[in-house]
Amino acid sequence: MRVNLKRPLQWVQWASYGLVLFTVHVCVVLPLATLLFHDFYKRLIPNDSMLHIPLSKLYKTNHGSLCLEIDRMGEGDLPVVANDGLTNQRTFLHGGTTYNLDFKIKFYCLTTKEQVLHTVFVELESNHVKMFMREIPVVCARGDAFVETLLSSSRDTALRDKYATQWVNELDVEDAVVIPPQTHNFFLSLKSSSELIFDPDSRIQLRATFKQGLRNFMLKRWIITYLVGITLFQLGILLVFTVVSVATFIAVLKNTNHRSPKRA
Incomplete structure (x- = not known):
């Protein structure tokens, strides 16, 4: 009797991919987005x-x-x-x-x-x-x-x-x-x-x-500002990572096809 392990192995593979993406998002993307937006906010809205x-x-x-x-x-x-x-x-x-x-x-x-x-x-x-x-x-x-x-x-x-x-x-x-x-x-x-x-x-x-109404809103509603700002910065970082990953994958694929020997 054969046991078909193809589908469970696919599930494990996709779960591993999802776990890696989640770990990268939580440990890299989210802290980076928070630090970048915090620096951006403090440049617009001084501490005092x-x-x-x-x-x-x-x-x-x-x-x-x-x-x-x-x-x-x-x-x-x-x-x-x-x-x-x-x-x-x-x-x-x-x-x-x-x-x-x-x-x-x-x-x-x-x-x-x-x-x-x-x-x-x-x-x-x-x-x-x-x-x-x-x-x-x-x-x-x-x-x-x-x-x-x-x-x-x-x-x-x-x-x-x-x-x-x-x-x-x-x-x-x-x-x-x-x-x-x-x-x-x-x-x-x-x-x-x-x-x-x-x-x-x-x-x-x-x-x-401030003369700019947006800065007044950012100071008055700073919690909402941080939530929206960090979310936008996360999307921006993910977009950059996606573009870089796709560009790298295409470049590697072209390089591999170029180096592969042609069949007679």
């Missing part, structure tokens, strides 16, 4: 085009608002804004550059009243000019001492995470304010009859604006 400024960098004024002092620089890279908890430090921006401001603020509201629904008034002003105003509804937790202890404790992780999810309030606004080059400070205030506790990760973002 977006600044993440923790709220801890804003110092509290006598009126209860948070102030950010701005210094304008000429050429060169901007100093890195470190989240070291030190306040009253000036933030450096490029001179002549307009920035868009985003709010990425999370906070907890504590109250001793029976009503848990409250309102927070958010204002941003510079040189006594209102630049942003918004009234947002928030949910407040009762029993401030208990909640403060619970949120700062690390013993009951599950209970702390539950409270953190249920009682957190967010102010997430993109392109809230345009910061022109002549702005050297602004004041942020969140007014409420209840006590507000800010999450340590709360921050504001300053994004530089």
Whole structure:
């Protein structure tokens, strides 16, 4: 009885080809495309085009608002804004550059009243000019001492995470304010009859604006940009590899036919 191994061997052969192609794609093409696009992105969008400024960098004024002092620089890279908890430090921006401001603020509201629904008034002003105003509804937790202890404790992780999810309030606004080059400070205030506790990760973002709209989109939606860009670079590399492989195969085939002896 003969066993036909032709078809299984073909399957093994094609599976080996597929495994080799997959390995080359994952180990060579994908890393190469990622490195090339990352270098391309950094040439178009410098590292200091977006600044993440923790709220801890804003110092509290006598009126209860948070102030950010701005210094304008000429050429060169901007100093890195470190989240070291030190306040009253000036933030450096490029001179002549307009920035868009985003709010990425999370906070907890504590109250001793029976009503848990409250309102927070958010204002941003510079040189006594209102630049942003918004009234947002928030949910407040009762029993401030208990909640403060619970949120700062690390013993009951599950209970702390539950409270953190249920009682957190967010102010997430993109392109809230345009910061022109002549702005050297602004004041942020969140007014409420209840006590507000800010999450340590709360921050504001300053994004530089470019004349080209595509660069603004690449800075604002950088995750989508990286996904699309790496995919396009992969296709480009695969196209180059395919063209080179086909050209090499044709050249070798012609050379082989040219050297093969002719039959009489």
